[in-house]
Amino acid sequence: MPNQPPPVVSIVAKSGSGKTTFIEKLLPALKARGLRVGVIKHHGHPTLFDLPGKDTYRHFQAGADVVVGASAAQVAVFRRQDGAADLDAVIAEHFAGLDLVLTEGFKRGPYPKIEVHRAARSSEILCDPSELLAIVTDEPLAVPTPQFGLEDAGGVAGLLVEWLERQA
């Protein structure tokens, strides 16, 4: 089904465990395997994106409901929100046609998860192992979940490719 939303996997961690850094390593490993990948990042506070002073920023500040900036490298869409976005609606609207969507965070969300764990940040994992596809960790953990080192983005990408094949 061409308009089926893509599978979603949440990358979760205690703050400061290096979620963003790990996603930065995982994305090129997934792209190298031929996947088209989207990422969604949720901010708990009412953040604005875009660069202050840019024309698109000025239009948004002046009251536009939706601002689009288009260049030969990127199309950026800025839509006014009044309260939390509906994540499923955002995914259906903006990620159609991709192979995989990663969420940064959403640890209480319904999607399968990969937890990034550092011994220095926590003595235990956040999630129930039944929710986890994998753990990315700097120490071995006594759970039956597949475990990868913090640098092993290639291993995690391989696991995700196999998981996607099982979803198809």
Add this chain to the structure above:
Amino acid sequence: MPNQPPPVVSIVAKSGSGKTTFIEKLLPALKARGLRVGVIKHHGHPTLFDLPGKDTYRHFQAGADVVVGASAAQVAVFRRQDGAADLDAVIAEHFAGLDLVLTEGFKRGPYPKIEVHRAARSSEILCDPSELLAIVTDEPLAVPTPQFGLEDAGGVAGLLVEWLERQA
């Protein structure tokens, strides 16, 4: 028809004539009349939007095809482009449900236009009067097009409301 794309008007000018500044005045005047308004800005060079260093920016740089940032104030979507975007497709995709879309620039585009004119920037107007709904100018011009002062965003908003009623 609920999914009909909204009417589009292009705000055009010689560079340095104050297009962005005029749009900043026009948006609150349109909002005050109850309209839901989008703006699209085209950059001729391969600009990236977003703030360097922000997580969404890092995800895009790392190779994600689409990045979404969501907060309680704004949803931002960053989509990789390889070459110029199809403006009609962008409008249909992102502006459905609005009352009016303004484009900043696109002076060779097919949409009805409002030209911003300053005597110090040019001795003549850019567009053929037949393409123009109005001229915003700091000097009277010998053309049969409705003319408004550079500060008269309210007058232009009133003209646009009447024009939209004629499109309905």
